[in-house]
Amino acid sequence: xxxxxxxxxxxxxxxxxxxxxxxxxxxxxxxxxxxxxxxxxxxxxxxxxxxxxxxxxxxxxxxxxxxxxxxxxxxxxxxxxxxxxxxxxxxxxxx
Amino acid sequence: xxxxxxxxxxxxxxxxxxxxxxxxxxxxxxxxxxxxxxxxxxxxxxxxxxxxxxxxxxxxxxxxxxxxxxxxxxxxxxxxxxxxxxxxxxxxxxxxxxxxxxxxxxxxxxxxxxxxxxxxxxxxxxxxxxxxxxxxxxxxxxxxxxxxxxxxxxxxxxxxxxxxxxxxxxxxxxxxxxxxxxxxxxxxxxxxxxxxxxxxxxxxxxxxxxxxxxxxxxxxxxxxxxxxxxxxxxxxxxxxxxxxxxxxxxxxxxxxxxxxxxxxxxxxxxxxxxxxxxxxxxxxxxxxxxxxxxxxxxxxxxxxxxxxxxxxxxxxxxxxxxxxxxxxxxxxxxxxxxxxxxxxxxxxxxxxxxxxxxxxxxxxxxxxxxxxxxxxxxxxxxxxxxxxxxxxxxxxxxxxxxxxxxxxxxxxxxxxxxxxxxxxxxxxxxxxxxxxxxxxxxxxxxxxxxxxxxxxxxxxxxxxxxxxxxxxxxxxxxxxxxxxxxxxxxxxx
Numbered sequence: 001x002x003x004x005x006x007x008x009x010x011x012x013x014x015x016x017x018x019x020x021x022x023x024x025x026x027x028x029x030x031x032x033x034x035x036x037x038x039x040x041x042x043x044x045x046x047x048x049x050x051x052x053x054x055x056x057x058x059x060x061x062x063x064x065x066x067x068x069x070x071x072x073x074x075x076x077x078x079x080x081x082x083x084x085x086x087x088x089x090x091x092x093x094x095x
Numbered sequence: 096x097x098x099x100x101x102x103x104x105x106x107x108x109x110x111x112x113x114x115x116x117x118x119x120x121x122x123x124x125x126x127x128x129x130x131x132x133x134x135x136x137x138x139x140x141x142x143x144x145x146x147x148x149x150x151x152x153x154x155x156x157x158x159x160x161x162x163x164x165x166x167x168x169x170x171x172x173x174x175x176x177x178x179x180x181x182x183x184x185x186x187x188x189x190x191x192x193x194x195x196x197x198x199x200x201x202x203x204x205x206x207x208x209x210x211x212x213x214x215x216x217x218x219x220x221x222x223x224x225x226x227x228x229x230x231x232x233x234x235x236x237x238x239x240x241x242x243x244x245x246x247x248x249x250x251x252x253x254x255x256x257x258x259x260x261x262x263x264x265x266x267x268x269x270x271x272x273x274x275x276x277x278x279x280x281x282x283x284x285x286x287x288x289x290x291x292x293x294x295x296x297x298x299x300x301x302x303x304x305x306x307x308x309x310x311x312x313x314x315x316x317x318x319x320x321x322x323x324x325x326x327x328x329x330x331x332x333x334x335x336x337x338x339x340x341x342x343x344x345x346x347x348x349x350x351x352x353x354x355x356x357x358x359x360x361x362x363x364x365x366x367x368x369x370x371x372x373x374x375x376x377x378x379x380x381x382x383x384x385x386x387x388x389x390x391x392x393x394x395x396x397x398x399x400x401x402x403x404x405x406x407x408x409x410x411x412x413x414x415x416x417x418x419x420x421x422x423x424x425x426x427x428x429x430x431x432x433x434x435x436x437x438x439x440x441x442x443x444x445x446x447x448x449x450x451x452x453x454x455x456x457x458x459x460x461x462x463x464x465x466x467x468x469x470x471x472x473x474x475x476x477x478x479x480x481x482x483x484x485x486x487x488x489x490x491x492x493x494x495x496x497x498x499x500x501x502x503x504x505x506x507x508x509x510x511x512x513x514x515x516x517x518x519x520x521x522x523x524x525x526x527x528x529x530x531x532x533x534x535x536x537x538x539x540x541x542x543x544x545x546x547x548x549x550x551x552x553x554x555x556x557x558x559x560x561x562x563x564x565x566x567x568x569x570x571x572x573x574x575x576x577x578x579x580x581x582x583x584x585x586x587x588x
Contacts, residue, residue, distance in 0.1 A: 008461070015418060015464040016425070017457055018445035027461065030519065034462060037520055038407040038475070044482050051480030052487065055295050055309065055536030056561055058339060075197040081432035088427050093440050 003032040099124040104169050104268045104322035105349075111153055111168030118150035118157075118168030122212060125170050128266045129214050134588040136234050137251075137260040139175050140183050141215040146170040149212025164210030166329050172261040172270035175216040176223055177203045177313075178302040182213075186304045187221045187231035190451025191430045200302025201334045202271065202313045209329035214267050217257030221453045222421065223278055223306045226525040227515065228256025230455040235512055238286060239264035239584035242549040246587075249509045249551070252282025258316045259286040263584060269317035269326050273303060275310045276409050277505075277529025280541035283316055284504035284554025287543045287582055289571065290316040291323050294562050295536030296341035299334030307416035308339075310409075310533050320542060320572040324348040327564065343562070351565055354573040357391035361570065362497030366402035367528060369506065376503045376553060379544045383501050383555045383574060390573035397493040397500070401485045405531040408486065410523060411466050411479035412534070417456075418463025424451060458519060487535040494560050499570045502528050504541040504554035532558045542571040543580040552582065 005024040008031060012019045019027070077083045082090075099121045102110065111118045126143040153167035178184050178196035185191040199207075207213075221230040227250035228236040238251040239260060251260040255272035259282035262270050272279035274292035283290030291314050298313040305311060315326035328348055334340045363384060368377070384394050426432035426447030433446040452460070466475035493500065506527055515522045532539040538561070541554040555574055559567035 007465075011461050011464050011468065013445075014468060015460050016422075016441070016444040016448055017452065017460065018442075018449035027458070030458065031461060031465070033520060034410065034458075035465065038410055038466075038479075041404055041407050041411070041478050041482055042474070044401065044404055044478070044485065046478060046481035046485070049481040049484050051477050052483040053480075054339075055487065055534070056339075056341065058296060058341060060338070061335070061342075063335065072197075076428075078197060079194055079429035081426060081430070090427055090440050091434060091438060091443055 003028050003035060100128050100265050102268065103318040104166070104325050107169050107268055108166065108325070111157065112163050114157070118153035119147065121168055122146040122150035122170050125214055125267060132264060132266050132588050135237050135239060135260050135264060137218055137236050137257040137264070137266060138172070138215040139185065139187065139218050139233055139257070142182060142213045146212035146214050149207070149210065153210055165325065166206065167210035169210070169268060170212045170214050171206065172215060172217045172258060172267040173203055173213050174219055174255055174258050174271045174273060176219060176273050176304045177271060178304065179203055179213070179216065182216060184216065184304070186223070187219050187233055188451065188453065188456065189232045189431060190424045190448070194429050198302060201299035201336060202303065202330050205332060206271070206329050211329065217261055217270060219257055220254035222304065222417070222456050223254040223273055223275055224417070224455050224459055225253040226277070226281060226522050227510070227512065228253040229512060229516055230453050232453055236260050238509055239588065240286060240509060240551055241584070241587065242551065248512045250285065250512055252285035252509065254278040255282045255316060259283055259288060262286070262288045262316055262318060264588070265583070269315055269322055271313060271330070272316045273311060273313050274533065275306050275413060276533045277526040279314045279316055280529045280539060280554070280556060281505045281525060283541040284543070284552065285509040287552030287580065288316055288318055289320055289323050289540065289542050289575070290314060291327060291540040291564065291567065292533070292538065293327060293331060293564050294341070294538045296339050297331045297564070299332070299337040299340050301334055301336040305420040307413040308420060309416060310413060320568055320575050321349060321352060323540070324352060324568050346565060348565055348568055352572055353569050354390055354576055356387060356570060356573055359392045359499070359570070360497040361387045361392045361394050362397035362493050362500045363394060364397050364399045364402065364493065364500055364502060366399050367502045369527065372506055375547045376506065379553050379555065380501070380503050383544060386574050386577040387501060387570060389577060395497050397496055399489040399493055399531065401482065401489050402531055404482050405486050405534055406523065406527055408479040408482040409526070409530045409534060410462070411475050412483065414459040414463035415467050415476050416463070418460045418467065421456070421460055424448060455519070483534050486531055490535045490537060498560070499566050500558040502556045502558065504528060504556040508547045508549065508551040508553055528556060537561060538564045538567045540567045540571045542574050544574065544578050545580065546582055
C-alpha cells in the first residue's frame with residue numbers, strides 16, 4: 001500500500017495536526033508501511049460475523065435523572081491556557 | 096535491622112500490623128530510594144509527603160487500636176496516566192505539561208481509601224503508546240537491568256516502564272500500570288516482576304487518561320503474585336462513573352490463592368509458536384508446561400486460529416479509538432496552547448497539537464484518522480471489529496477444553512534503547528503474545544520464569560476466562576513457586 005504526501009496532508013488536516021512538507025515526506029512511507037501490513041486483515045473471511053461491540057457482556061445502566069454534578073466552574077477553569085470572566089477564550093473566529 | 100525496601104506488599108502490610116516496624120520507617124526508606132534513583136528516570140513527580148502522610152495515618156490507627164486498612168503502611172508508585180488531585184498529571188506528553196487535575200481517578204482513590212500512600216508519579220510511554228518507554232516527552236526510563244559487562248541502557252518495556260523499573264529496582268513495593276495491548280505484562284516480563292491485567296471492566300477507567308477505551312484496563316505490578324492479588328483487590332470494583340464498569344463484587348483473591356492445580360487443564364496454543372522466536376523462550380515455555388503439570392494440571396494443546404490477525408486488528412482499533420479520544424487536546428480547556436502570530440482557531444488547534452504530541456502519538460492519530468475516514472471505515476475499522484469477534488470466539492472455544500492458557504509474555508528479553516526505534520512495525524511486534532487477550536477483554540498475567548543467556552528476565556503469561564482472575568493468579572503462583580525466581584538487578588545507579 002502506498003500513501004502519497006497529499007494523502008498524509010489531508011489526514012493531518014482532518015486530525016488537526018500541523019505538518020511541514022518534510023513531515024509529510026517522512027510520514028508517507030511510514031504510514032504506507034503500517035497500512036500495508038494491516039491490510040492482511042482483508043484475507044480473513046468475515047461473512048456473517050458481527051463486529052464486536054462489547055468485549056464483556058454488560059448491561060447499560062440507567063441512573064436517576066437528577067443533577068449530580070456541577071457548580072465547579074472555577075475548578076474547571078484553573079487549567080485553562082487562557083480564561084476571562086469565567087469563560088474559556090479563543091482567538092477571534094470570523095467565518 | 097533489615098532493609099525495609101527489600102520487602103514486598105504483603106510483608107510490609109503484615110509487619111506494620113504486627114508492629115515489627117513503623118509505617119513511617121517504610122515510607123522514609125522508600126522515599127530515600129526514590130530520591131537516589133534519578134538516573135533511572137522512573138519518576139516524573141516525587142510525592143514523599145503523600146507517602147509519609149499515609150504512613151502516619153497507618154501508625155496512628157495502629158496506636159489507637161483500630162483495624163488497619165488492607166494497604167495500611169504500603170507506599171506505591173502511580174503511573175502518570177491516573178489523574179491525581181493536586182499532583183501534576185501529564186501522560187508523559189508535552190500537551191499536558193503543567194496540568195494539575197482538580198479530581199482523583201477512581202483507581203487511585205480506591206488505593207488511598209485502602210490506606211496506600213504515593214511515592215510519586217511514574218514515567219511511561221507518551222499516552223501509553225509504546226513498548227519501550229522511549230516515547231515519553233520527559234526522557235527514557237532506563238531499566239535497572241544490564242547485560243553482563245555492558246553498560247548499554249536497556250528498555251524497561253512499555254508503556255508502564257516507570258512502573259516496571261520502580262518495582263524491579265526496589266524503589267516501590269508495587270505500582271499501578273495500565274494495559275491496552277500488553278502495557279502491564281510486557282514491562283513486567285522485561286524486568287522480572289509480576290503484573291496482571293484484570294478482565295475488562297474490573298477496574299474503573301474514570302480519571303485514567305484514555306488511550307483506547309474498549310481495551311484500556313488498569314492493573315497492579317509488584318514483586319510477586321500475592322502482592323498483585325492484594326493490590327488488585329484494592330484497585331478493582333464497580334464505579335457508576337464508568338459506563339463499562341462491571342457491577343460485581345471484588346473477590347477475595349488473596350485469601351483464595353492456591354497452587355494446587357489438580358483437575359485443572361492448561362491449554363497451550365499452537366499458534367503462539369512464531370517464526371524466529373528465540374530458543375530460550377521456547378525452552379522456558381516448555382519448562383512452564385513441566386511446572387504446571389507438576390502442580391497437578393493436565394496440559395492440552397489448543398488452537399486459536401486467528402492469532403496472527405490480532406496484531407493488525409489491534410493496530411486499527413487502538414489508533415482509531417485514540418484518534419477520537421485525543422481530539423480533546425485542543426489548547427482550549429487545559430494543557431498546552433500554541434497560538435502562532437495572527438492565527439485563527441483552526442490554526443491554533445493544529446499548531447497546539449503539532450507542538451504538544453510526540454511522533455508516535457501523531458503517527459497513531461494519523462492512522463486512526465485514516466482508518467475511520469470516509470470510504471475506508473468499513474474496509475478497515477468494521478473488518479477489524481469483525482476479526483476481533485473471531486479472536487474472542489477462538490478463546491471461547493479454547494476455554495471449552497481448558498481453564499487457563501500458558502504462553503510466553505514477549506517474543507524476546509529486553510532490548511537496548513534505540514534498537515527498535517527506527518522501525519515502528521518491529522516495535523509493534525513486541526505485543527504479539529499480549530494483544531489477543533486484550534482484544535478479548537480477558538484477564539492475563541505475566542510472571543517471571545527465568546533468565547536468558549545474558550542474565551535478563553523472561554516472563555510467562557497465563558490467560559484466563561472472563562472474570563477468572565483467581566484461576567490466572569493460582570496458575571501464576573504455581574509457576575512462581577517452581578521457578579524460584581529471585582534474581583534482582585545489581586544497583587549501579
